[in-house]
Amino acid sequence: MVNVEEFAKRLNIIMDFYQLSAALLADKIDVQRSSISHLLSGRNKPSLEFVLKILKTFPEVELYWLLNGVGNFPKKQTLGSIQNPPTLFSNEKKITVEKTFPIKTIEENSKEIERIVIFFKDGSFKNYTS
Template sequence: MVNIDDFVKRLEIILDYYALNASTFADRIGVQRSSMSHLLSGRNKPSLDFVMKILEVFPDVDLYWILNGKGSFPKTEEETIEKRTDTISEIKIPSTPFSANENNSVGDLFSDVNHKEEVKPEMQNFAGSQNSKINPEEGEIEKIVIFYKNGTFKAYAP
């Protein structure tokens, strides 16, 4: 939880650093002057929109510093690079786009799935040719897709 008194002190540090008064600061971040006055007096709490506007206009302000007092102001170049690296390392890329347990059909998410659908004739013809051989002259295999009776599928890329 954000301590309002500490937040106001950090906001005043920002005002001093940029040599701005409350009215000019409010104009720069695009909020009403009365909102800034109410915040500085402790009458109102800062909204997420207010904090995000500060971060957009003043890139030297660190989110965790303005909210919790952790970190430093102004941001150092090392902190910025470190945070970018942390964010990039958190991104996970799946090895295959789909798994056998996923139901990838589009439809109503809250209705029951009916897995007893009729098999279409063209699918039956294909199912009958399970023992057909792959002709290497046709080209390189791009993707193999296995369809399960429960409506799910799994794609493999060699």
């Protein structure tokens, strides 16, 4: 079941990310402006058609993130192929991840880190592998 208030927060994150007003978002995904207003106010739940329009128009949006906050926005990219560090959004805070793999510990027998997992307060997590 989709939490309408949390869905509205994620919809606001998408609008901020793409620098869109509610009216521009409605025009871009071809829905009535009142539909966006009702979703943002929590009056209505999102329809399947609405969700599919968001996913089709904005490929950086993950379905599970949009519906229940699990996953990432924008979509996760492979760290090994990125020139600039990615920007991830979690709990409406901007987090920058620096590319620092592989990392070695300073010990007699140096060990290489296999993965790093970051857990967020909302129950989601981000997994980084070298």
